[in-house]
Amino acid sequence: MNEGRLYYVMGPSGAGKDSVLAWVRAHGVSHDMLCAHRYITRPAHAGGENHVALSEAEFLLRAARGLFALTWQAHGLHYGIGREIQHWLxxxxxxxxxxxRDAYPQARERFPSLQSVVITASRETIAARLAARGRESDADIAQRLARRDAYQAPPGALVIHxxxxxxxxxxxxxKAITQPH
Structure with a gap:
């Protein structure tokens, strides 16, 4: 059996990563493709992606037991990808x-053959999306736009606008996932 391939999707807040992944999940079932759920210390009803909601204590316990393949912190939350992805691969x-984007070096180290995917959008589109979702202050939006402007996609990344x-x-x-490599 061939080893699978990890597609590491990243990009700025407001670029529509969750929406693109949801579209692929709905249309790609017949292509031997699995979308990993994230474990996040955010309530399940907080909106956005379908994730596994954990308390901070439960997240830290799982991390201490080695149950995550990847972990990172962003925006005051803990994020993790379960070790089940290794089994799937x-x-x-x-x-x-x-x-x-901040956890990309960790992901590259643990999964050297991963394909990086950057989903992005114009500054104007991102600003409008962030304002519409109402989770960030004007200062938070400005900070996220500055991070977007400073970011350079890794070499070899598939960049989707x-x-x-x-x-x-x-x-x-x-198409990138289903075409032969």
Whole structure:
């Protein structure tokens, strides 16, 4: 059996990563592809992605027991990707992970053959999306836009611009996952 491939998706807040991943999840089931859920110290009803909500104490206990393949902190929350992805990869699955730009070096070290995917959008699109979701203050939005402007995609990354149709961005990612390497 061939080793699977990890697709490490990252990009700025407001670029539409969750929406693109949801589109791929809905349209890519027949392509031997699995989307990993993130474990987050955020309430389940907080909106956004379908994640596994954990208290900080439970998250730290799982981390101490080695139950995560990747962990990071951002925006005052703990994030983790479960070790189950290693099992999936060993069985030849194509695995999508909604990662973090800051945790990318850790991911690259643990999964050297991963394919990095950067989902981004124009500054104007991101600003409008962040304002519309209402979770960030104006100062938070300005800070996130500054991070977006300073970010350089890693060499070899698939860069998807999500300013237009969600179906176009999703189809671009799905095509990259399903074509032979």
């Amino acid at each position: 060993e069985r030849g699955a194509k695995v999508l992970v909604n990662g973090s 999500n300013d237009g149709s969600l179906a176009d961005a999703g189809a671009t990612l799905l």
